[in-house]
Amino acid sequence: xxQQQNSHASSPxxxxxxxxxxxxxxxxxxxxxxxxxxxxxxxxxxxxISTVVAWRSDKLAIALVWLTCSGLVNIxxxxxxxxxxxxxxAALPFLRERHSHRTDADSVTELNLRLHxxxxxxxGIVWAGVPLLCEGYTAPETLFYLTCVCGIxxxxxxxxxxxxxxxxxxxxxxxxxxxFCLATIDTSTTRVALAAAVLLYxxxxxxxxxxxxxxxxxxxxxxxxxxxxxxxxxxxHQDLHRFAQKMQYQAEHDLLTGLLGRAGFMEAAPRMVARQxxxxxxxxxxxxxxxxxxxxxxxxxxxxxxxxxxxxxxxxLPEGATLxxxxxDEFVILYALAPQAEPxxxxxxxxxxxxxxxxxxxxxxxxxxxxxITVTCSHDINEMLVCSDAAMYQAKRRGRNxxxxxxxxxxxxxxxxxxxxxxxxDALAQRQLEVWFQPIIQHDGHTLDGFxxxxxxxxxxxxxxxxxxxxxxxxxxxxxxxxxxxxxGEVGTMIGxxxxxxxxxxxxxxxxxxxxxxxxxxxxxxxxxxRSQQLPAQMLEIEITExxxxxxxxxSQSLVALAMLGVSIAIDDFGVGYSSLGFLxxxxxxxxxxxxxxxxxxTEQTENQALxxxxxxxxxxxxxxxxxxxxxxxxxxxxxxxxxxxxMQGYYFAQPMPAAQARQMVNxxxxx
Ligand code: C2E
Ligand code: CA
Ligand code: CA
Numbered sequence: 212x213x214q215q216q217n218s219h220a221s222s223p224x225x226x227x228x229x230x231x232x233x234x235x236x237x238x239x240x241x242x243x244x245x246x247x248x249x250x251x252x253x254x255x256x257x258x259x260i261s262t263v264v265a266w267r268s269d270k271l272a273i274a275l276v277w278l279t280c281s282g283l284v285n286i287x288x289x290x291x292x293x294x295x296x297x298x299x300x301a302a303l304p305f306l307r308e309r310h311s312h313r314t315d316a317d318s319v320t321e322l323n324l325r326l327h328x329x330x331x332x333x334x335g336i337v338w339a340g341v342p343l344l345c346e347g348y349t350a351p352e353t354l355f356y357l358t359c360v361c362g363i364x365x366x367x368x369x370x371x372x373x374x375x376x377x378x379x380x381x382x383x384x385x386x387x388x389x390x391f392c393l394a395t396i397d398t399s400t401t402r403v404a405l406a407a408a409v410l411l412y413x414x415x416x417x418x419x420x421x422x423x424x425x426x427x428x429x430x431x432x433x434x435x436x437x438x439x440x441x442x443x444x445x446x447x448h449q450d451l452h453r454f455a456q457k458m459q460y461q462a463e464h465d466l467l468t469g470l471l472g473r474a475g476f477m478e479a480a481p482r483m484v485a486r487q488x489x490x491x492x493x494x495x496x497x498x499x500x501x502x503x504x505x506x507x508x509x510x511x512x513x514x515x516x517x518x519x520x521x522x523x524x525x526x527x528l529p530e531g532a533t534l535x536x537x538x539x540d541e542f543v544i545l546y547a548l549a550p551q552a553e554p555x556x557x558x559x560x561x562x563x564x565x566x567x568x569x570x571x572x573x574x575x576x577x578x579x580x581x582x583x584i585t586v587t588c589s590h591d592i593n594e595m596l597v598c599s600d601a602a603m604y605q606a607k608r609r610g611r612n613x614x615x616x617x618x619x620x621x622x623x624x625x626x627x628x629x630x631x632x633x634x635x636x637d638a639l640a641q642r643q644l645e646v647w648f649q650p651i652i653q654h655d656g657h658t659l660d661g662f663x664x665x666x667x668x669x670x671x672x673x674x675x676x677x678x679x680x681x682x683x684x685x686x687x688x689x690x691x692x693x694x695x696x697x698x699x700g701e702v703g704t705m706i707g708x709x710x711x712x713x714x715x716x717x718x719x720x721x722x723x724x725x726x727x728x729x730x731x732x733x734x735x736x737x738x739x740x741x742r743s744q745q746l747p748a749q750m751l752e753i754e755i756t757e758x759x760x761x762x763x764x765x766x767s768q769s770l771v772a773l774a775m776l777g778v779s780i781a782i783d784d785f786g787v788g789y790s791s792l793g794f795l796x797x798x799x800x801x802x803x804x805x806x807x808x809x810x811x812x813x814t815e816q817t818e819n820q821a822l823x824x825x826x827x828x829x830x831x832x833x834x835x836x837x838x839x840x841x842x843x844x845x846x847x848x849x850x851x852x853x854x855x856x857x858x859m860q861g862y863y864f865a866q867p868m869p870a871a872q873a874r875q876m877v878n879x880x881x882x883x
Contacts, residue, residue: 227432231432231435231436231439233316233317233320234431234435235428235431235432235435236317236320236321236324237316237320238373238427238428238431238434238435239324239373239374239424239427239428239431240296240320240323240324240327240374242372242373242374242427243324243327243371243373243374243377244291244292244327245292246370246371246372246373247288247289247291247292247327247370247377248289248292249370250366250367250370250371251285251288251289253363253366254281254285254334254363255281255282255285257359257362257363258277258278258281258282258285259278260359261274261277261278261341261344261355261356261359262274262275262277262278264344264352264355264356265277265344265345265352268344268345268350268351268352270343270344273343273344274344277337277340277341277343277344280337280340281334281337281338284330284333284334284337285334287330287333288327288330288331288334291323291326291327291330296319296320296323297319299322299323299326300318300319300322300323303322303325303326306322306325306326306329307322324374324376327374327377328376328377328380329380331367331371331376331377331378331380331381332380332381332384334381335380335381335382335383335384335385336384338360338363338381338384338385339384339385339387339388340388341356341359341360341385341388342388342389342392344356347392347396347397348389348392348393348396349392349396349397357389360385360386360389361386361389361409361412363385364378364381364382364385364386364412364413364416365416367381367382368382368416368419368420368423371420372420372423372424372426372427373423373424373427374424374427375417375420375421375423375424378416378420379417379420382413382416382417383413383417386409386410386412386413386416387413389406389409390406390409390410390413393405393406393409394406462474462475463475463478463479465535465536467514467517467518467536468517468518468520468521468536469521470521470525470534470535470536470542471533471534471535471536472535472536472537472538473535473536473537473538475535476533476535476537476543476545477592479533479535480533480545480592481590481592483533483545484545484590484592485590487547487590489547489548489549489550489552490547490548490586490587490588491545491546491547491548491586491587491588491590491595492544492545492546492547492548492552492555492584492585492586493543493544493545493584493585493587493595493596493598493599494543494544494545494555494558494559494562494582494583494584494599494614495541495543495582495583495584495585495596495599495600495602495603496524496541496542496543496544496562496580496581496582496603497540497541497542497580497581497582497603497607498520498540498566498578498579498580498581499578499579499580499581499607499611499612500576500577500578500579500611501513501516501539501540501578502540504516504573504576504578507576508572508573512572512573515572516570516572516573516578517536517540519570519571519572520540520542520566520578521534521536521542523565523566523568524542524544524562524565524566526565527558527561527562527565528544528546529546529552529553529558531546531547532544532545532546533545533546543596543599544558545592545595548586555584555586555616556584556614556616559582559584559614560614562580562582563579563580563582563612563614566578566579566580567579567580567612579611579612580612581603581606581607581611581612581613581614582602582603582606582613582614582615583598583599583600583601583602583603583604583605583606583614583615583617584599584602584614584615584616584617585598585599585602585616585617586616586617597625598617598621598622598625599617601617601621601624601625602615602616602617602618602621603615605621627670627673627676627680628680628683628684628687630670630672630673631670631673631676631680631681631684632684632687632688634670634671635681635684635685635688635690635694636688636690638668638670639690639693639694639697642697643668644666644667644668644681644694644697645666645667645668645701645869645870646664646665646666646667646697646698646701646702646705646870647664647665647666647667647867647868647869647870647873648662648663648664648665648705648719648867648868648869648870648873649662649663649665649860649865649866649867649868650662650860650864650865650873650876651663651718651720651838651858651859651860652858652859652860652864653857653858653859654852654855654856654857654858654859655852656848656852656859656864659717659876659877660717660718660858661717661718661719661720661752662705662717662718662719662720662873663719663720663721663722663754663860663867664698664701664702664705664719664720664721664722665678665722665867666678666681666682666694666698667867668681678722679724681694682694682724682726682727683726686726686727686730691726691727691730691731692730692731692736695723695727695731695733695736696736698721699721699736699737699740700740701870702719702721702740702751703740703741703744703746704744704870705719705870705873705874706719706744706746706747706750706751707744707746708874708877709750709877710746710747710750712877714877715747715749715750717750717877718749718750718751718752718779719750719751719752720751720752720753720754720779720781721751721752721753721754722754722755722783723753723754723755724756725755725756725758728755728769728770732769733753733769733773734768734769734770734772734773734776735772737751737753737773737776737778738772738776741776747777748776748777748778749777749778749779751778751779752778752779752780752781752801752802753770753773753778753779753780753781754781754782754783754804755770755780755781755782755783756782756783756784757782757783757784757785757787767798770798771798774798774799779801779802780798780799780800780801780802781800781801781802781803781804781838782795782800782802782803782804783804783806784804784806784840785803785804785805785806785826786805786806786808786809786822786826787806787808795829795833795835796833799834800833800835801835801836802835802836802837802838802858803826803830803835803836803837803838804837804838804839804840804860805822805823805826805837805838805839805840806840806841807840807841807861808841809822809823810823810839810840810841810842810847810851810861811841811842811843811847811861812843812844812847813839813847813850813851814844814846814847814849814850820850820854823837823839823851823854823856824854827854827855827856827857830857836857836858837856837857837858838856838857838858838859838860839851839856839858839859839860839861840860840861841860841861841862842859842860842861842862842863842864843861843862843863844863845863847861847863848863
């Protein structure tokens with residue numbers, strides 16, 4: 212049975228692949244190098260004993276020749292096992308297959324195996340010379356020699372289990388020589404029977420050698436497959452580990468600046484905080500004017516600025532501080548206020564100064580930095596973030612390059628926001644919120660032009676909540692859309708009333724914050740209201756700030772849709788932000804509302820009068836109307852009238868009032 216059949220018998224595995232076959236061969240070579248060395252002493256000893264026996268029967272001369280041959284072959288076999296396989300293969304060009312140019316491991320192993328087979332054959336041929344010592348197995352010492360040769364061949368098969376070719380090469384010549392002698396010299400029945408038995412013995416040994424090689428190579432295949440699987444697993448494991456590390460780095464770091472990202476910070480900060488015995492300082496940093504840079508110079512320049520900002524911040528950090536980019540132009544610093552640590556105010560000034568330095572990419576433009584600082588012994592990172600963020604907003608309200616330390620007043624404000632956030636949903640559901648209306652008056656100072664809708668809510672504990680806070684908190688609570696729906700509904704009801712009263716000439720304006728514009732499909736919501744209540748779009752006006760107007764990306768689609776409906780667009784708080792005349796023209800803005808900081812006390816401030824005059828002058832060519840907000844005195848009314856201001860709004864005429872009261876104004880004679 213062939214070796215392949217054998218391995219099939221013990222396992223249904225398919226024939227091994229070429230690389231696996233090579234590994235098996237190399238295992239076989241290693242095993243055979245060991246077993247040949249093991250068998251050599253026995254081989255030599257038997258050779259020596261045979262020589263002694265031959266000497267006793269007067270055949271010393273031939274025995275010595277025989278022993279010398281045997282010794283030489285055995286030395287060669289030992290050397291073949293001792294010399295490194297590579298070196299040996301290089302010295303065996305005559306054993307190379309013809310046309311084979313392989314120099315790989317495969318051919319090295321094969322050459323070694325061939326050499327061993329050749330030497331085994333030579334050794335076998337030497338042992339086939341034993342009949343010379345016993346006259347063809349007829350001398351009285353025949354029993355000794357027969358036993359000796361049969362024993363050594365059995366031993367060869369036992370030792371040569373790894374690679375059948377070696378024992379087969381070794382045993383075939385001596386056993387054949389026995390068979391030949393027994394069958395041809397002095398042919399008695401016993402001798403012929405013995406020859407047949409030896410032939411059978413030879414066949415059995417050959418089969419045994421092949422079977423054990425089959426088993427060995429199968430075991431080797433299993434071992435090598437397991438090793439290969441292990442190695443593959445190891446490689447896969449390492450790959451996975453590297454991949455996981457990379458993913459973790461990417462998840463934890465901001466790839467633009469190389470700083471920790473928000474997630475990384477939320478991981479690292481608690482670890483850092485846990486080790487601290489001192490109070491901690493967290494600084495919330497936000498760049499001033501970064502958005503404008505991004506718009507004016509492009510995002511690529513914006514990215515470079517952020518990288519440079521990160522570099523400067525890193526260079527200014529106190530020892531042991533953690534710096535992270537939370538997103539956009541927001542950064543955070545966390546450090547322990549150990550006794551020798553830099554005081555937060557001093558660090559804040561240093562950071563502001565570092566960012567104030569000119570940026571190479573931004574000719575003539577500077578970037579500012581607003582900082583919110585919180586110092587606490589609490590280990591709650593989220594709480595620290597909320598507090599330092601609130602302080603940062605307070606700093607922003609004071610202007611550029613300011614810092615603010617979180618204090619009791621901010622804490623109370625934060626508490627108020629939390630309570631409102633908690634209660635807002637219920638208040639909305641129970642319709643506790645209201646929309647009030649403030650009249651807008653025409654140039655003559657008494658004719659009603661329309662109303663501005665203003666949100667009102669009196670919190671049971673905190674009293675009236677400023678509408679901008681309400682809008683912001685609603686966004687935090689995920690209630691923006693619900694709130695806007697409510698306001699739009701109230702505004703619709705008011706427009707419905709005015710229409711029913713036969714006053715379609717009056718307009719109701721409502722405010723939409725940049726955030727609402729960005730997150731809610733305002734146009735769809737408004738269109739739905741107008742359609743369902745069958746109201747003319749011309750009676751509605753949307754007030755947006757210059758900030759919203761500038762952020763064309765987010766706003767333009769919705770605004771265009773609203774303008775297409777016939778809704779008027781007004782620019783609110785004009786003068787405090789960045790004016791975009793292009794936008795005024797592009798959107799065909801119908802009104803510009805001058806911020807009350809320019810209007811209240813206008814009579815005494817010639818600069819503000821100049822501004823109002825300039826806006827009024829523009830209005831002619833751009834085709835919009837001008838509304839002055841915050842008129843609080845008769846003098847200011849008269850000044851505005853002298854400047855030919857189209858419309859006015861302010862406490863002088865009327866404060867915002869509940870809808871029912873506003874409705875009565877529509878009935879009343881045309882003087883507010
Ligand atoms: P705004 O759009 O500039 O609204 C005018 C604000 O000025 C109102 O404050 C109004 O009460 C106040 N005001 C009116 N006349 C005078 C005056 O003569 N002197 C002074 N000192 N103030 C006057 P209010 O209602 O507190 O609203 C503040 C801001 O909240 C509004 O500023 C507007 O931006 C926002 N807001 C109000 N209601 C809503 C709303 O329903 N939705 C959105 N998104 N924002 C709203
Ligand atoms: Ca407004
Ligand atoms: Ca305003």
